[in-house]
Amino acid sequence: MKKNNINIFLIILIILIFFSFSGYSQNTNWEVPSDKKTVKNSVLTSKNVVEKGKSLYEKNCQSCHGIPLKNNGISLFPPPPDVGSQKVLSQSDGELFYKISVGRGSMPSFQNVISDEGRWSIIHFFRQLSQKKNVQKLKNIKITYFCVDSSQRINVEVFGENEKNEKLFISDAEMDFLIKRNFGLLLLRSEKTDFQGKTSILFSQNLPADSLGNLEIIISLKEDSRFDKVEVKLTKKWGIIPKTMNFNEIRALWSLRARSPFWLIFSYFGVVFGVWFGIFYVLFLLLKIYKSGGKNL
Ligand code: HEC
Numbered sequence: 001m002k003k004n005n006i007n008i009f010l011i012i013l014i015i016l017i018f019f020s021f022s023g024y025s026q027n028t029n030w031e032v033p034s035d036k037k038t039v040k041n042s043v044l045t046s047k048n049v050v051e052k053g054k055s056l057y058e059k060n061c062q063s064c065h066g067i068p069l070k071n072n073g074i075s076l077f078p079p080p081p082d083v084g085s086q087k088v089l090s091q092s093d094g095e096l097f098y099k100i101s102v103g104r105g106s107m108p109s110f111q112n113v114i115s116d117e118g119r120w121s122i123i124h125f126f127r128q129l130s131q132k133k134n135v136q137k138l139k140n141i142k143i144t145y146f147c148v149d150s151s152q153r154i155n156v157e158v159f160g161e162n163e164k165n166e167k168l169f170i171s172d173a174e175m176d177f178l179i180k181r182n183f184g185l186l187l188l189r190s191e192k193t194d195f196q197g198k199t200s201i202l203f204s205q206n207l208p209a210d211s212l213g214n215l216e217i218i219i220s221l222k223e224d225s226r227f228d229k230v231e232v233k234l235t236k237k238w239g240i241i242p243k244t245m246n247f248n249e250i251r252a253l254w255s256l257r258a259r260s261p262f263w264l265i266f267s268y269f270g271v272v273f274g275v276w277f278g279i280f281y282v283l284f285l286l287l288k289i290y291k292s293g294g295k296n297l
Pocket of ligand 1: 030056057060061062063064065076077078079080081087088096099100104105106107108110114122
């Protein structure tokens with residue numbers, strides 16, 4: 001009897017030790033079998049493959065690992081690393097493929113969820129992140145503009161500086177021309193700069209402006225792998241002043257009582273008159289019954 005108790009105690013102890021070790025192993029390096037480490041990516045990379053990997057990542061992985069290069073994964077233990085970090089990108093394709101396929105702890109296994117091709121595409125997407133990180137963005141991006149009032153044209157030039165502080169005109173940059181409205185912004189047109197970093201836009205003559213005839217124009221350079229977003233604002237007396245309409249002067253539902261629509265006045269008085277007529281008619285009949293004293297009934 002006593003020996004049995006000791007056996008049970010030993011078994012529980014072994015189980016506890018096993019669990020504490022398996023918990024411990026989660027903090028340690030994630031070892032990948034050496035024959036798996038050297039497996040080569042069986043999918044050739046291309047723009048489409050990277051796009052596919054990106055969309056698979058966004059659907060299946062981003063909820064834990066966060067937006068790549070932003071270090072905003074959720075807090076788990078051990079934490080899901082940023083997939084653009086050195087910790088991940090320093091590993092071989094085979095290692096990453098193995099980890100994504102098998103999973104560990106709160107990292108799920110994707111072997112039966114995403115096809116081999118899909119998992120390899122995700123790895124291509126990761127690889128392309130390292131290139132993105134290494135591109136030096138241009139600094140001091142400037143948008144200069146020159147307005148021609150007679151034709152309502154704006155000529156725009158975009159340039160920036162590289163790491164050697166050389167001035168470069170930025171070609172093929174996408175730019176939005178917007179005007180400010182009461183509620184939000186109105187996109188007039190998007191343009192791309194030419195090889196000299198230039199573009200221009202003609203404003204039509206009949207854009208509604210504010211009460212002083214001013215148009216508030218916003219030129220917004222869209223973010224690109226080469227530079228960050230830049231915006232400039234300018235005001236031009238290029239619009240037409242909208243005629244303000246006095247809503248009380250027309251016959252409309254929202255107008256003053258004196259100027260409400262005829263059909264509304266007629267139906268209103270019709271109903272009021274009808275109801276009062278009904279009430280008085282009933283009273284009149286009651287009076288008649290009262291007077292007759294029930295003689296004729
Ligand atoms: C439920 C949350 C979750 C989801 C979803 C998830 N992961 Fe993970 N991932 C983790 C955690 C947590 C770890 C750390 C695991 C560890 O070290 O034990 C991890 C680790 C990894 C690693 C290994 C990192 C290293 O340090 O070696 C890779 C690679 C990885 N995940 C890729 C992916 C990919 C690709 C997907 C989507 C197909 C994905 N993960 C989806 C939580 C998640």
